[in-house]
Amino acid sequence: MRRTTSPLRALVATATLSALLLSGCSDDEPSVEDPADDSAPSASAAPDETTETSAAPDTDAETATAEPEPSGPVSSDDGAFELTLPEGWLDVADQVEQKVEIAVRDDEMTDDFYTNLVVASEDPIEDLQESIEEAAKSVAGSDGDYEMLDPIEIAGEEAFGYLLTRTTNGVAVAQTQRWVEHGDRLYVVTFSSAQGQQEATEPVMEELLSSWTWQDESATG
Known part of the structure; x- marks a missing residue:
């Protein structure tokens, strides 16, 4: 049974959560702000704990953490x-407080x-297609494209x-988001990089997505 109530709110909330979980930020800007807060109140659910994952490792305390x-x-x-995962990538889902399927960087x-x-x-x-475009407008905000x-x-x-x-925490970022339905779930896939690295990291995104395999017998393809 497909859900028909408030799809845009759910889409924007999921988009914002996915986009901000592992954002990098400079040492003097340790907090992550929610760019979609005005348009989607539920998107502000990402708590401050996400900044611990995203901060650049530059202290002795962090080097002591495995x-x-x-x-x-x-x-x-x-x-x-x-x-x-590509070489040099890490599974960091256990560092994320929010409910996600996968978080890697x-x-x-x-x-x-x-x-x-x-x-x-x-x-x-x-x-779905119409809702995705509305979500893109909301997540981009007035300053993004x-x-x-x-x-x-x-x-x-x-x-x-x-x-x-768009710019988050003073860093210009590029985010490619894909929405794929399988079985009774809609999976929201967000690949994020520094804006200046968007073209250079596109092959990495393609490598990750090409490695995607469904683990049930109803998989297509």
Whole structure:
């Protein structure tokens, strides 16, 4: 049964949460602000704990904290799919307070930002393409830009999406978001990088998405 109530609010909330979880920030700007707070109150659910994950490691206390080890395939929290990480990437889902399916990032910060990929999930909604464009407008805000992207396939399932650019915590970022339905879930995939690294990191995003495999027998493709 598809959910039909307030789809835009849910889309914007999921988009904002996914986009901000692993944002890098400079040492003198440790907090992450919510750019969609005015348009989607539920998007402000990301608490301050996310900044601990995103801050650049520059203190003795942080070096004493065990870093997550690089791993092979990473399974989603619901067990529906898995991804294979590129070399130098880390599974950091256990550092994230919010409910997500997957949270991974590059171990190296570039242009004050950790290139990262976050996957969250929602109940499926009607009018998905139209709702995604409305979500893009809300997440981009008045200072950001977005463009709708042609659909692609993720493990045999059609995935709609957009590319947006905006500034968060003083860092210009580029975020490609894809929305893919599988079974009774809608998966929201957000790949984020520093804006100046968008073209350079696109092959990494393609590598991650091409490694996506569904773990149930109903998978297509």
